[in-house]
Amino acid sequence: MDPRSALWPAAALTFNAFVWGVSWWPFRRLDALGLHPLWATVVIYALAVVVLVAARPGVWREVLCHRGLWVLVLASGTTNAAFNWAVTIGDVVRVVLLFYLMPLWAVLLARPLLGERLHRGAAARVGLSLAGAIVVLWPADGGWPLPRTLAEALGLLGGVTFALNNVMLRREAQRSEAARAAAMFAGGALVAGVLALVLTSVGRVGAPPPPAPGWTLGVLAMGVAFLASNLALQYGAARLPAHATAVIMLTEVVFASVSAVALGAGAPTLQALAGGALIVAAAAMAALARAPAR
Known part of the structure; x- marks a missing residue:
């Protein structure tokens, strides 16, 4: 591919990674205004659904007719609810690193859902991911390397369902882009809505506050940003090889970590850096594994 023709698709993918990487900050601002991240997720994705239905009113017929897209609804919805909640309440660096264990779960899910075998390269990625997770989660006071906070548990859950989301996108590749997007946006609103x-x-989450300019304008701005980032993802991913797309998307880890450290929402400890290096290496290996031979 001509490097000049790849510039705009690469920029679009980087924009998508940037939006997701710094999304923790507006979610925290909305939470400070009384709007829980689950309720914010409901409104943001409901707005996206409205826009999509206005553009493609017949898209739901395709979604309802294919059970694979129903799984995509649940996977995408759980991913968004878990990730958005986690980065609002937890150490952003640790949450994002645990979320990006996704290649580990993708390897395990690809076997039953896509029939892919666990070859040596995939086994190596699994080993790196597990080693990174153990390093990140290893408690300073001893004990088992398990999630110790709700945010860490949500980060892990989001990574699992993100892997399922990506595997199902591949399995349902014959469906239209509009139907897959509708399933993902609807999932974001439905799963977060039911959970909220x-x-x-039961009193664990506050009800949405009365409409006020502060949070309503913030939610509208996030809805526009997420919709634009989704369009950017589709534009870039359709014009670049899959391995290039995956590598560029890893910049989300950089955007999230740098912004979190700069704004005091994450700690750049040696332990997190070491574990993160292993996790990112595994994700990069997964991306480069699809690169064509030169």
Whole structure:
């Protein structure tokens, strides 16, 4: 590919990674205004669904007719609910690193869902990811390297469902882009909505505050940003090889880590850096594994 023709697709993918990498900050601002990240996720993705339905009113017929897209609804919805909640309440650096264990889960899910065998390269990526997770989660006071906070558990859960989301996108590749996008956006609104309603009813999550310029304008701005980032992802991914797309998307880790450290929402400890290096290396190996032979 001509490097000049790859410039704009690469820039579009970088924009997508930037939006997701710094999304923790507006979610925290909205939370400070009384809007829980689950309720913010509901509104943001409901707005995206409205836009999509206005553009493609018949898209739901395709979604309802294919059960694989129903799985995509649940996977995408759980990913967004878990990630958005986690980066709002936890150490952003640790949450993002645990979320990017996704290649580990993708290897394990690809076997039953896509029939892919666990070859030596995939086994090596699994080993690197596991080693990175152990390093990141290893407690300073001893004990088992397990999630110790709700944010860490949500980060891990989001990574698992993100892997399922990506595997299902490959499995349902024959469906239209509009139907897959509708399933993902609908999932973001439905899963977060059900969870928010349940937790609000038992007093674990506050109800949405009355409409006010501060949070309503913030949610609208995030809705526009997420919709633009999704369009950027589709534009870039359609014009670059899959391995190039995956490598560029890893810049989300950089954007999230740098912004979190700069704004005091994450700690750049040696332990996190060491574990993160292993996790990112595994993700990069997964991306480069699809590179064509030269």
